[in-house]
Amino acid sequence: MNHGFIKVAAGAPEVRVADPDRNAACLLRMAQEAAEAGARLLVFPELALTGYTCGDLFLSEALLEAALRGLNTLLSGTAELDLLVAVGLPLVWQNKLYNCAAVCHRGRLLGVVPKTAIPNYGEFYEARHFTPAPADDAQAEISLCGQTVPFGTHLLFACRELPAWKIAAEICEDVWVSVPPSCNHTAAGATVVCNLSASPEIIGKEDYRRLLMQSHSARTVCGYVFSSAGSGESTTDLVFSGHNIICENGIVLAEALPFDDSSRIVYSEIDVERLVYERRRMNTHISSSAARYREIPFSLHPSQTRLSRYVAPHPFVPSDVSERNRRCETILNIQAKGLAQRIRCAGAGKAVIGISGGLDSTLALLAAVRAMDLLERPRTDILAVTMPCFGTTKRTKNNATVLCRELGVDFRCVSIGKSVERHFADIGHDPADRNVTYENSQARERTQVLMDLANDCGGLVVGTGDLSELALGWATYNGDHMSMYGVNASVPKTLVRHMVAWCADRAAEAGQDRLASALRDVLDTPVSPELLPATETGEIAQKTEDLVGPYELHDFYLYYMLRFGFRPQKLYRLAKYALGEHYTDDVLLHWLEVFLRRFFAQQFKRSCLPDGPKVGSVALSPRGDWRMPSDASADAWLAEVQALRAKS
Secondary structure (H helix, E strand, C coil): CHHHEEEEEEECCCCCCCCHHHHHHHHHHHHHHHHHCCCCEEECCCCCCCCCCCHHHHHCHHHHHHHHHHHHHHHHHCCCCCCEEEEEEEEEECCEEEEEEEEEECCEEEEEEECCCCCCCCCCCHHHCCCCCCCCCCCCEEEECCEEEEECCCEEEEECCCCCCEEEEEEHHHHHCCCCHHHHHHHCCCCEEEEEECCECCCCHHHHHHHHHHHHHHHHCCEEEEEECCCCCCCCCCCECCCEEEEECCEEEEEECCCCCCCCEEEEEEEHHHHHHHHHHCCCCCCCCCCCCEEEEECCCCCCCCCCCCCCCCCCCCCCHHHHHHHHHHHHHHHHHHHHHHHHHHCCCCEEEECCCCHHHHHHHHHHHHHHHHCCCCHHHEEEEECCCCCCCHHHHHHHHHHHHHHCCEEEECCCHHHHHHHHHHHCCCCCCCCHHHHHHHHHHHHHHHHHHHHHHCCEEEECCCHHHHHHCCCCCCCCCCCCEECCCCCCHHHHHHHHHHHHHHHHHCCCHHHHHHHHHHHHCCCCCCCCCCCCCCCCCCCHHHHHCCHHHHHHHHHHHHHHCCCHHHHHHHHHHHHCCCCCHHHHHHHHHHHHHHHHHCHHHHCCCCCCCCCCCCCCCCCCCCCCCCCCCCHHHHHHHHHHHHHC
16 A cells, blocks of 8 residues: 555356355455455456346346345455455335445445446346435445445545555446446546446457446546456347456556456556645646545455556556557657748748757757758758767767768768867966866857858758756756757657667668667767766767766666656666666665756756757656746755665
8 A cells, every 4th residue: 555556356247047045155255355366356257146147136136135135245244354345235215126336345335336337238238126326325334234324326435554545346338338337436536446346248249348447547547457257147139258457547458358268357556646646736626526426445464465467667658569659750740840831930041050969969860850851951051060079089079971862861060179179278277177167168169160160151050959868957057958949859868779770770670770770879878968078089079878878778767757746765666666677775775865966956057958848748848838937945855865775
């Protein structure tokens, strides 16, 4: 339960139609198994105690009494389990028969939720037996198994130990209607919705069902646990597949594929904190006063939830190759379209780009080439400028030259070494002192050259800095920090690498072998600003990741902190889970502290960023996604890191 994680389960028992005693024993065994696995919520299918396909037997007093007996067995058998159980059964209330979900915890029946939408079309004929949930259920109660409990659809089951975890229930067809009851449940505060279902399998329904659960959990910003009837149901007309799905805000966390009897229970962890943050962030999420709802409290023993859900180690980069390729294509289109529009509106004669032979400037050049192609202008309207100085290596200069020649852009080499040395003399700086002045003078001289060339040709300067550098402040203020349009402004370093690799593959497929070879060598070159002289063997002496840390860690922390508001404790826990095989605890904490210190201290650079296109859900534009005072204190965040260090 720490950090908002709750392990939930969806079970599809092998029922015997019209045999509640036998079914109750099966459900109890599954509940014990789920509790041992650490689950705190287990959802069974619709009418699981009797079977969904009982037909006119639902009207039999013998079956209804047996169903109550089965519920009592389940209540007494789970009295010692720290587990919330939602189970389906038929119940009589005020002389009418209802298709219900009974919610149980530690031998106590918390409440009963009747089904709202009773289908009576096609293969469904529930209206023959069941009555829809009453519209006015504000004070309704039902007595069964020696307990009198709330009865109705407006019930929220609230955990005392994790107040944000509020559970609501709906039954099968309820989610298929135009406005499902769960829309109101989630507006009233429910963060997890259980659906007890009996959804028969027909051609195409698997995909439709999955899409429905994903889209509905996204629309209502909730965790959605869908449990569907499986084997054992009557096959007179229908076959049930046990297709269980656990979703969270549009993402499938776990799934039992249809007819897979080897996984009768599926598990995952729903992140309630993440859902609450998302609702707080989105002012369009509907919320109500919940005046009609009754909250039924329950208690769970606090414990650390063991994670099994997937946590992306590289959250900006899809793990699926085809999806990654689609993302690269989309991003390059966004960059190119944005730049093309800016060039068109500015009436720019040229797009001026500083080319270093590194990853970022390479991607910016590729985006500019596509922009010119979109504008149906010659690629020579791109002026690519390489500006060698004290740290430039033969390797990077050669890659820059080859890239520009193969892409057919206007290319110029402007050596800035003598200009920087004259500047040192002007300000009285000793060139032997290779401090920040030594480095930043080169970066600012390069920007001055680009700006003046742009003025000379009526062009605009295209920025090359990426999202990761902006987060860390790894840019020279009013040097490479500044441009007239920053095409990489919301592309993180880990994604820049994959985009350049994708472009290299496409060049190879098109028979552009020299271009592909140059792009691949750019990928193999260490990331560096090349502001310090090369080694005696001509190799890069200044490697960025040796100074600021691994970009895969910084991108991990950046994504989860900005996208979901995770605090340092949770960032560290998830980093251990996703990347712990590659980094020790001390290393994870060290670079987390570096990230937080730099992120807060370098906001002043982000407060005056040039325009640039947003390509993903995380961006740092001071005009849109991230507004933060430059003098905000990082102490509260750093204190958590220090506390983690003390424990490790």
